[in-house]
Amino acid sequence: MRTATGVTGASSCPFEATRTAGRATPRVTRVAASSDQAQVAVLGASGYTGAEITRLLALHPRINVRAITSERSAGQPFRKTFPHLRESFFKSDSADSVMNLELTKVEDVNWDQVDSVFCCLPHGTTQEIIAGLPRSKKVVDLSADFRLKDVDVYAKWYGAAHKAPDLQREAVYGLTEFKRKEVGSASLVANPGCYPTSIQLPLVPLLEKGLITAEDLIIDAKSGVSGAGRGAKQSNLYVEIAEGMNSYGITSHRHVPEVEQQLEEVAGGPVRVSFTPHLMPFSRGMQSTIYVKMADGVSVEDLRARLEERFEDEAFVHVLPAGEIPHTRFVRGSNHCVLGVYEDRLEGRAIIVSVIDNLVKGASGQAMQNMNLMLGLPEDTGLMQIPMFP
Ligand SMILES: NC(=O)C1=CN([C@@H]2O[C@H](COP(=O)(O)OP(=O)(O)OC[C@H]3O[C@@H](n4cnc5c(N)ncnc54)[C@H](OP(=O)(O)O)[C@@H]3O)[C@@H](O)[C@H]2O)C=CC1
Ligand SMILES: CC(=O)N[C@@H](CCC(=O)OP(=O)(O)O)C(=O)O
Numbered sequence: 001m002r003t004a005t006g007v008t009g010a011s012s013c014p015f016e017a018t019r020t021a022g023r024a025t026p027r028v029t030r031v032a033a034s035s036d037q038a039q040v041a042v043l044g045a046s047g048y049t050g051a052e053i054t055r056l057l058a059l060h061p062r063i064n065v066r067a068i069t070s071e072r073s074a075g076q077p078f079r080k081t082f083p084h085l086r087e088s089f090f091k092s093d094s095a096d097s098v099m100n101l102e103l104t105k106v107e108d109v110n111w112d113q114v115d116s117v118f119c120c121l122p123h124g125t126t127q128e129i130i131a132g133l134p135r136s137k138k139v140v141d142l143s144a145d146f147r148l149k150d151v152d153v154y155a156k157w158y159g160a161a162h163k164a165p166d167l168q169r170e171a172v173y174g175l176t177e178f179k180r181k182e183v184g185s186a187s188l189v190a191n192p193g194c195y196p197t198s199i200q201l202p203l204v205p206l207l208e209k210g211l212i213t214a215e216d217l218i219i220d221a222k223s224g225v226s227g228a229g230r231g232a233k234q235s236n237l238y239v240e241i242a243e244g245m246n247s248y249g250i251t252s253h254r255h256v257p258e259v260e261q262q263l264e265e266v267a268g269g270p271v272r273v274s275f276t277p278h279l280m281p282f283s284r285g286m287q288s289t290i291y292v293k294m295a296d297g298v299s300v301e302d303l304r305a306r307l308e309e310r311f312e313d314e315a316f317v318h319v320l321p322a323g324e325i326p327h328t329r330f331v332r333g334s335n336h337c338v339l340g341v342y343e344d345r346l347e348g349r350a351i352i353v354s355v356i357d358n359l360v361k362g363a364s365g366q367a368m369q370n371m372n373l374m375l376g377l378p379e380d381t382g383l384m385q386i387p388m389f390p
Pocket of ligand 2: 003037142143146192193195223224225226227228229277279
């Protein structure tokens with residue numbers, strides 16, 4: 001509950017109320033604009049996830065962006081960094097519209113004007129910055145810094161000891177569909193990684209019910225190049241990405257411990273995944289193709305039925321009918337995840353396909369879903385963009 005902005009507590013969320021009454025219809029919860037605005041800072045607004053959260057917030061009826069940061073572009077007006085977010089496009093005549101704001105360095109943010117924070121900074125640099133914020137602020141951190149609970153596991157995979165271990169333990173892992181209650185009362189939410197989001201959405205409900213085995217999970221995942229961030233890297237140049245693809249991080253990607261940590265929570269025992277990500281020549285979009293072994297006596301129809309039942313009332317997760325195949329274009333620019341389930345030719349095995357937009361459900365959209373809950377707003381506020389095609 002945050003009284004400073006007058007936004008009411010999570011328990012009064014009307015989205016939750018419709019959900020408990022059955023399927024959430026109509027799915028779009030309309031929240032009127034009000035003078036009662038939450039004031040947020042977007043740290044790292046000049047990056048890809050920062051730009052995306054600012055795009056989504058431009059039409060949010062109850063959140064006002066008061067501060068935006070960049071290291072290299074501090075001092076520039078935001079519209080110069082991202083001309084697609086010009087104020088005239090939004091018909092905003094408000095002097096404090098985000099489009100009129102100037103980017104500043106993090107240390108120059110006036111924290112008195114801000115009560116919540118989206119932190120879109122590179123992992124490793126984030127933990128000290130968040131540890132230095134006033135404790136009264138609600139924070140959604142998009143980096144990996146607060147996702148792992150075990151300090152030794154963090155040090156092993158990220159190559160350094162954590163600088164804010166108390167906060168690391170306190171942070172709530174915000175895969176929204178599975179953690180609504182905890183997110184609603186958290187002051188620091190660790191937003192999940194994009195690959196882990198696409199992987200956990202189908203696997204958590206299946207492991208929870210023991211429908212698949214925990215030690216034989218093979219994940220082949222593909223990401224658009226925006227997943228690597230805006231920082232210039234030669235290997236991410238158009239000429240080096242277009243008309244080709246490559247795998248990376250084979251057996252060593254840092255999302256492995258994140259996925260295993262979260263799946264173990266529901267499986268109640270050790271989970272081992274074999275995970276290989278790939279870099280694909282498109283700007284946004286992500287697909288995880290997951291090969292699973294079904295428990296004895298379980299059929300592919302049982303898996304699909306379980307996912308349909310679990311996500312029936314969810315606004316953002318959709319299970320396709322048998323035979324239909326997800327495409328990253330089904331979710332581009334939206335907060336949706338689309339799942340498909342298929343029988344493998346190998347007996348006792350099934351294949352699951354999960355697609356998201358890495359910048360929306362994989363990052364900024366889910367961050368906004370979480371912030372809405374933290375502010376006691378309907379979870380889908382400002383998030384019902386229809387996917388773009390082509
Ligand atoms: N891209 C994606 O699909 C996803 C990203 N994430 C995570 O979200 C976070 C942001 O990612 P993304 O937007 O892609 O990254 P970008 O590289 O595109 O943006 C990073 C931002 O952080 C700023 N920044 C860089 N270094 C510092 C520093 N030392 N101090 C203060 N500010 C700094 C940059 O400012 P400037 O460059 O202007 O100086 C920029 O605004 C990362 O932790 C990433 O791992 C999570 C899920 C998906
Ligand atoms: C294509 C690409 O490089 N993707 C990034 C994942 C981005 C993301 O979700 O991860 P974090 O938030 O954990 O950084 C990677 O593989 O490291």
